[in-house]
Amino acid sequence: MPQSNIMPGFRPAIGLTLVYLAFIVLIPLSAMLLKSMQLNLDEYWAILTNHRVQASFRVSFVSALIAAAVAALFGFIIAWSLVRYTFPGKRLFDALIDLPFALPTAVAGIVLATIYEPQGWIGKLLIDNFGIQVAYKPLGIVVALIFIGLPFVVRTIEPVLQELDTAIEEAAASLGATRLQAFIKVILPNILPATITGFALAFARGVGEYGSVIFIAGNMPYISEIVPLLIITKLEQYEYAGATAIGMTMLILSFLLLLLINGLQWWVRHRTGQL
């Protein structure tokens, strides 16, 4: 076959990619699939329809979705402030955003739990004034996941916002648009795809998050028990097949959700002429 590709190194590059994917992603995942296939369909179904399992799926996905949505909103505002305004301590603030990436998640969980528990700094404030308890409730999971998800959103929106030509806002103003109209009709559509990407990353991270959540969640079965914890519990009871069945289901669900978000992303880009 004649080689017509102008980019050199196609074979080594694609070879390396496949080997990497196989060792890091595909082989471990197939191992999980094989393990879960030790169960027959009835057993598999029995595990999944277990009320405690179903409740934990609900807790995991609902709190990850809420947290990703909140992180997307506030991440947008933070990215906006970092790009558009100058204020003292901006660089320090900018560096702080990445901290959740580097911090061991367990440390984050313990710190959040200490602060938000009913006797903690913020927790006491909230419970005294509004009667809201954060730690050891599903709300605590959401708080932890926002903390974890925020940098994903900020770091995906920031470069796009930086690249956005400020002349388009001036153009909108010269055509008679108010600031709000310019924001909604001109800036937002340009930032939306990046925001959706940030949301998807925060969500994906949130669904799988374990370390920070278990310290603040209270881990009450049916109420604030997340799927990863349930898997660990099963493992500790030597129910390997059960654990892999739950893991497999979670994998499929996450994959479908990410596919949906990607579809949404594609639709937005297509509608706004970015494809």
Next chain:
Amino acid sequence: MSITVSHINKHFGAFTALDNISLEIPEGELVALLGPSGCGKTTLLRIIAGLEQADDGDVFLKGDKVTDQPVKNRHIGFVFQHYALFRHMTVFDNVAFGLRVKPRKERPSEAEIVKKVHALLELVQLDWLHDRFPDQLSGGQRQRIALARALAVEPSVLLLDEPFGALDASVRKDLRHWIRNLHHELNVTSIFVTHDQEEAMEVASQVVVLNHGRIEQQGSPSDIYDHPANAFVSRFIGQTNIFDLDEHDTDWLQTAGLLTPNQEGKIAHVRPHDIVIEKAKPENNSPATLKDWQHLGGLIRLELVKNDANGSAAPVIAEMPNDQFNQLKLNRGDKVDLRIRQAHWFH
């Protein structure tokens, strides 16, 4: 007066961008703000538009003081150097933007918007691209869409910031011509910023020459070319030979027989086409040698070296029509006589 600017000052830190600028532009003119980069021309345009605030001074549009009005209330059309089209909108939606953001009371119906946008797109001859996105257009097409978008709100003045700056040479030539015709058709008072003197002379009905934040001269292109107010304008507009009588050129000019009793200054600026070249007569002490020449279409540009000139070695540039040059039958290294028809004198 359609646009009046009075006593505008603008500083960026210690840098003076505009120094007490006053300017009056009559209705219907197409004005070029011309100057080297950093002369403050874009800043002045942005202050007229309201995209930038002057430190002091006032801007009047159609007699109304708009100094404190934000850009959206000034009723101007602004065309940006890099088009600033909305990438996420089709060409149609870009042009319709100014109509759709109007307050509900003033907003035309959707049917009227459709009609108007198509009329504008036809005016810029790009209606067939109405459903494309800006990224799918060429530079010249984008600039014309940006113009249609600015015209959609029927601005009282049209302001263009280096409208041809980002285009390649041939597109730029077409677009210049096209803009001039469009201006004849619409007769909207327009100001465009440029650093290209040829462009200013070709397109504008009035040229304002700026340098270091000051207006050096304002007038019609022929005014500015034929009667430059000062040495800067003379140097900046078109090509010119500079002879400094205080320096080493006096001797040479004397030998060349160029010094006339009616000199009006110390420095003479001579346009290349005001230098007449003749084949040297053997009895004369010829003042120059032909070093090289270039074809510029209908004209030949001759590069002459001053004979026996001490000091400044800058060549003398002369221009003459092709056929005239052919009749002279000159070769490189030939000695020539020259005569200066006309000079602008400065002190």
